[in-house]
Amino acid sequence: MKLYNSDGSPYCARVRYFIYASTLPIDIVPQDFNDPAFRKINPLKKVPTLELDNGEYARPPPARRPRQAGRQAGSRRTARQLTQLGETSVSRFLPLGAFRRIFESEVILEWAADMFRPPVFRAILPADPVARARSRFVSRIVDLYIGPHTPVLYNRFPEAHVREAVQNIHKYLDLLEGLGPDPLFTPERRPVAGDLAVGAFLLHAELLGQRIGLTPFEGRPKLRAFYDRLLKDPDFAKVKQENIDAFAQARAAAKAAKAAKEAKQAKL
Numbered sequence: 001m002k003l004y005n006s007d008g009s010p011y012c013a014r015v016r017y018f019i020y021a022s023t024l025p026i027d028i029v030p031q032d033f034n035d036p037a038f039r040k041i042n043p044l045k046k047v048p049t050l051e052l053d054n055g056e057y058a059r060p061p062p063a064r065r066p067r068q069a070g071r072q073a074g075s076r077r078t079a080r081q082l083t084q085l086g087e088t089s090v091s092r093f094l095p096l097g098a099f100r101r102i103f104e105s106e107v108i109l110e111w112a113a114d115m116f117r118p119p120v121f122r123a124i125l126p127a128d129p130v131a132r133a134r135s136r137f138v139s140r141i142v143d144l145y146i147g148p149h150t151p152v153l154y155n156r157f158p159e160a161h162v163r164e165a166v167q168n169i170h171k172y173l174d175l176l177e178g179l180g181p182d183p184l185f186t187p188e189r190r191p192v193a194g195d196l197a198v199g200a201f202l203l204h205a206e207l208l209g210q211r212i213g214l215t216p217f218e219g220r221p222k223l224r225a226f227y228d229r230l231l232k233d234p235d236f237a238k239v240k241q242e243n244i245d246a247f248a249q250a251r252a253a254a255k256a257a258k259a260a261k262e263a264k265q266a267k268l
């Protein structure tokens with residue numbers, strides 16, 4: 001399998017984190033999402049994009065269920081039949097065709113969670129249905145309500161636009177801060193998808209927010225404590241360093257391009 005990746009993307013950061021925490025052999029390949037040819041790989045032209053191998057990864061067979069006493073023979077499937085069904089999962093026998101690639105960070109993670117079990121792929125959603133719903137809710141806050149405003153972190157926009165975007169982001173950070181008495185995740189367990197969605201955004205806000213007055217931790221002690229705990233996770237620390245390196249590289253490339261442009265103009 002192959003992940004089309006950009007080290008500077010908060011969405012790729014979520015998927016890379018889980019790949020590092022898994023034992024799946026997924027090649028992580030750098031992808032310039034500004035390359036028009038990338039549209040052939042992903043019609044949305046977005047990273048992360050996961051490309052599947054055609055059938056190499058069979059779904060793990062479902063756990064054997066003990067036979068129920070008093071049940072009529074043939075009324076339910078036997079454990080063996082269930083196992084066989086598990087093994088004839090889509091990925092093994094059906095050509096993947098149009099579904100050869102999986103798009104959108106959250107969808108990729110949920111697919112991997114459906115497909116693999118720990119320890120191959122670590123649990124990315126809590127087992128408890130309410131905690132699961134909460135993780136998904138948190139991911140949606142980031143994806144639907146914070147994400148659309150984040151281009152102000154990376155580009156220059158008119159001041160009024162930036163002010164409005166930052167205000168909106170602060171509003172949803174307040175919502176996350178006030179989610180309830182529980183922390184988003186506890187030190188006893190490792191982060192789940194919702195935690196990572198927030199963590200990856202905080203990482204970018206911490207590194208790039210100062211220029212535009214985005215102060216993610218000011219007056220938000222719970223988010224601060226959450227982020228500090230997340231940084232103690234070696235896989236998250238690795239993802240953070242990759243982001244820092246990617247930003248440094250992008251800055252150096254922009255500086256070199258500016259210098260080349262100025263040199264060309266001086267020659268004219």
Ligand SMILES: N[C@@H](CCC(=O)N[C@@H](CS)C(=O)NCC(=O)O)C(=O)O
Binds near residue numbers: 009011046047105106
């Ligand atoms: N909702 C998407 C967002 C992905 C996204 O916006 N990726 C950016 C990089 S951070 C990208 O590929 N942008 C290129 C484009 O929109 O043309 C996800 O969760 O995967």
